[in-house]
Amino acid sequence: MHRPSRRAFLRLGGVSAAGALGALVPAEVAYTPDDTFIRLRRRWLEVTAGPAARPYPELGRAAARYRDSMAPGRTSLWPDQRFPSFVATPRRLRTMAHAYALEGTGLTGDASLAAAVATGVDHYRRHVYAAGAEPAGNWWHWEIGVPKALLDAAVLIGPHLSERRSADLRDAVDHFVPARRFSDYSGTSTAANRVDLCVVLLLRAILGSDHGRAELAASALSPVFRLVSEGDGFYRDGSFIQHTHVPYQGAYGVTLLSGLATLFAVLRGSPWEVVDQNVFDMVERSFAPFVRDGACMDLVRGRGVGRRPFGDHEKGREIAAAILLLGESASAAERARWQALVKGWAARSTYRPTAFHARLSAVLADDAVPAAPEPSGHRLLPMSARAVHRRPGWCAALSMASYRIGHYEHGNGENLRGWHTGSGMLYWWAEGHGDQYSDSFWSTVDPYRLPGTTVSARRLPDGAGEGWGDTCPPGRWVGGATDGTYAIAGQHLNGLESTMEAFKSWIFLDDAIVCLGAGITGADGTPVETIVDNRRTAAALTSGPGWAHLEGHGGYVLRDGGLPRTSRERRTGGGAARDYVTLWLDHGLDPRAAGYVYLLLPGASQEATRARAADAGWVRVLANTARLQAVHVPSLGITAAGFWNAGSAGGLTASAPCAVLVRELAGGTATLTVSDPRCDLDELAVTWDRPIAALLDGDALLDGSTLRFGRLADQEGASKTVTVRLR
Template identity: 35%
Template sequence: MKRMLPRMNPRILLAVAVCLLVWSVPPGVPPEGGVSDDFDKMRLKWASSLTGGSGFDPSDKAIAAYVRRLASKVTAPGKTGVWDTMRLGNADGLWADAPITANPANLTEHYKRLRLMALAYSTGSSPLYRSEALRQDIAGALAWLYTNKYNENTVRYGNWWEWQIGSPTALKDVLVLMYDELPKELTDGYIRTIDAMIPDPAARAGVRGVVETGANLVDKALIKAVQGALAEDGTRIEQARAALGQVFEYADSGDGFYKDGSYVQHVNVPYTGSYGVVLIERLAELLTLLEGSPWAVGGAQLDTVYGWFRDSFETVMADGAMTDMVRGRAISRSGWDSVQAGRQIMKPFLQIAKMLPAARSEEIRGRLKSWYLTDRTFNHIYDGLDINGMIEVRRLMADTAVAPLPERNGHFRFPSMDRVMHKRPGFGFGISMYSGRILNYEQTNGENLKGWYTGSGMTYLYNADTSQYVDGFWPTVEALRLPGTTTDGLTKASGTSAEAWVGGASAGGVYGAAGMAFRYPDSGLSGRKSWFMFDDEIVALGSGITASAAGTYETVVENRKLAGAGLNAFAVNGEAKPVEPGWSRQMSGVQWAHLAGTAAGSDIGYVFPGGANVAAKRESRTGSWYDVNRSGSKEPLTRHYLTLWIDHGPQPDGAAYAYVLLPGATAAETGKYSALPETDILANTAAVHAVRERALGVTAANFWQAGSVSFIRAGQPSSVIAQEKNGELEAAVSDPTQRQTSVTVTLNKRGYVLRQKDARVQVLATAPKIRLRVDVTGAAGESIRTVFVKAPQ
């Protein structure tokens, strides 16, 4: 391969030539005589985190395979590696397929490729370890880019992120890995460049008044801290540490973590599973980097991070997968599905656990161990990990003192991002909604092109079928018929809702109610939707479904990706239906249906109380990742689906629906439940939705307006759930509109006295009825609880 040294500053060229003649201390290995100061410690720690340092066995099969893959990306027999295809001296850039002209993303791509080369050069067991020719080209490429494309005087264009986060994120790693291989003048030049791009990690350079938040802020703080170690400047490191302060503060609007477990980015988009993952990943790296230094973070801030794990992350995980309802536009990225996102969040929490008190550390490590053990999607426990990650996971799995902790069951509400997660043994059920506070979906940068209904009440059922939302789901699912949604069959613009009633309530953190009022401005379709979640069943109700124009209006009960050739057995009222793709049928008088799962425990039962007209079809659907994300492959993918829906007619006026999901139920169990249901639908009107689960003693109601049902009366729009069992009555109330100041609730129950209450509750009376006034001012949809017990006789 012919390479030419580029034109560059003569002083830089001379310095590069000098450094190429002298071997230096291998990256990640302390110089003779020990580490000189905190800056060296931090730099060497960072280098070791990238290469594994000397803390691994190079003969380990997983590690050896990783190193081989790394080297093959750099140079390959077919001359297709990034080193093979690099050309020094080309005015448009070092790689012909990534010209640095109108798109600064290609500048970031340049530094990412140089990072790969620097990793292969610096990793001890790599066949390219300390290759003189590779070292020469890395140094020459860095010098050319500094002189021609990325320096303190560069005029920026395009997306700010590439200049201030994308490129310097990769560049900082290259500078650390090649620290002893580069002339000081070149390193100093890049340090000045980072100062120009990120003068303050808490602010967006060049955009007046924009304050960085969340993942972007932590990204910049990490870059600044590594820059400080390279420059041997504590001021820059302190600047990075100080910027973290606002990350640990809970938000009450806009971006950040909320006390209810929500995580929001881009002002109004639920993003726990995307930007939240990046934030924790970078935060763990930064906390680890600062640990043991004068700038270490600890105490209350580490307590906060532990709280994030408990409230924001493990609650939206399903057997180690990060649920798609909190991944925003990232669902459209072919190389980063929900299982991969789950894997990505596990490593940083493994790092963070080492900094926590013993009991909390053991809890997190136990949960992570359980997820690693139960994962049935990856071929190997180390898939997707770098060397450092493999080392950490190997230690965890080998530690017999850490017992696996199974999935934490419960009902988890996130009213600040309009999401709900209901976890029971064997399944997890998620709901993604939107309101005037939260966006229905985000579409930007050519991503998430078919996310139209992903926030419109889409429901997610996670069970033993761990491949349901991976393996080509998003490119092939019928995007206008997502499960749980009521649709007019039209694509939707990205935006918030004119409706405010979105939320619910929870009894004891175990059972819950959720609801959403919706209105689509294009077709005028509006209505109210509710879900009531108990032990083994979810009851879905809809009412007031009305359209102002003729069209096609449906509520989608199911749109499930099938196994293999799509031959999962499907029965209606006990009668087996054809398994061939292309079958469809409009059916009347449907009492129940059953779909066989793809794995043990993944069957699903569907019950239609009182009978319903239900349509069903099997089909083979073909799509590509390019269809949902313009950076995706155009290669066609075909998957098989079963879809169930309720047709509301060409122009409904007050239409309704009701169905019950039975996750994990066999066909026999579904038929039995249909004949002897455990739930009673108490109301399904424009005023109130209400359900009673008899065995549990739970009654739940969503009041769209003031009204009464069973023993509950609400004086204002609200969600109320009550459980009466073993001489105790627990009631929880919320204001889903998040606009009211108080809600009054009357419970027509006698013989109870107060045991405990939240501070927001005023008990007006306990006889002859229980009367409550609940202060919901600024409660942000919180479920506010009161407990009564039977009075002594």
């Protein structure tokens, strides 16, 4: 791993650097930080600038271009970036500062470069980011984006920013980010935003050697570590929410994880060391489930999914980098697990950027670190209406909407046609298809035909519904039950700005997902469709009685013996053109109580697909109505039921709405898993018509063949599993 040299440390060390740099230090400098802040400056460089994301010579060349083209004027610092230029101008200054502070850039310690940074920071501060200016537009630029970049640059050039200019910058930051900003944990000062604000405050403290602000930067993090049951933050099930209604591990969550990892590392050993380690648990509970082969799944990336191709891989690398940095503050056991996890992601990734983060490069080069394989199992996160299912050779993920989770998020002109991503979108990846949703998928896919969804064909305007994720439908029964290997998930779906309603269930198994729909109705004067799949491919599609197969991808089996409708088209968008094969079920115009049953077989061959279609007894549909959906899979000993209301099916009777997953095991035992997706049950009784001899494990009362569960409402939709012995 590249680390800054002692000479670089001296450049950042205030008075102690003056002798080393000699004439490089401006004459007016009166820079006397105490030793604590000298060490923090050094640590800031080592942690944030040292492990560069691109080769150092390239960084130097970019900085030289920026220095040579800088032309301070009344309306710009660079002619191609007219003020306010909230993003580009501060980032260019930070790039120049990094080239100055790091070894091997070709501009290391270059006095003219540091002077240019100081001039640029002060010019931007006078013309845009001035104390007393009115913060027009997005608050984020004024409180986070701009000050973080300017302060970072100022800290990295050290004494080259005179005390007068430093004081003026500090005054500007204090104006837009006053200390009172941290007294209330609400609004735009929660979760990832709060971490970002604390980073800004710490940089402000380092620049001004301010003990009080350094203390506040550390202490103001405390609310971030608390688990929440509503609003922004981490939930007990591993969900992470930002903007109140949006699952966001893949954007705001990355920012939070990166920021916390940085603060842990920079403040370690200082008077303000961060000691709360709850975030360590979330690495494997909240982030890892949504990374597959190095890419962060789009169902937790909010409005950012369509920003650019392969953005899912870029976010995956950011998560990996943050995990490795956080590992430096974790226990040896956690650090070893995380390094193996990240190495496995990188080893399986098909995305090859031109440069690697230095920490990742070090792990990849270390033969003592094994590459962890892709795990197997099921993770259901009811508080964010998300599920991830992993089996050998394939993976699937489910995106739903509920009374607490929006259909989609749009804002700042982004993701204006993501309307139906919460309508049961079913992502899946088999071997060789890790980039299915990466390569210009969002700019070219038909937004009315997202895979797995049931939607009204009613045309919607761009940005339909409230912005920032406030598009929650009324449905409360959204979630399911899982024993950690298999699962049933369900969604009482209400269409976005539509009369369409449906009851959808998915049963996740070893080589298949059983997909059920019932009670599908609509009165929009338009057709309603269920999209069996929409693959970004030009592969050949073949079919037979009750089955279809997409070469190299997988198979589809319809239990009524029919065939889905299909289309093949080349779609364009965002400057790209991509091929799609779409399979869908047409429920007709304004349907009344329509339904469907089909099997998705990820990675299956044509022969396996045909055989599954011919095996009518492989799965038995016990019920598929707006009151109850249930199946039995004899070969696995599984019965799964989504009780939309109290009822009975397949020998199971539930006293109230719930999800139930029964799995009969060898040796005369069985597990019974239940959940309360509505989060409102004081008690639940589940009766199984099998004679039960004893309750072996789990929190329930056995009364004959009835298992009685206490207050499930407090479980936040989480599953409870009991083990019984059968007679």
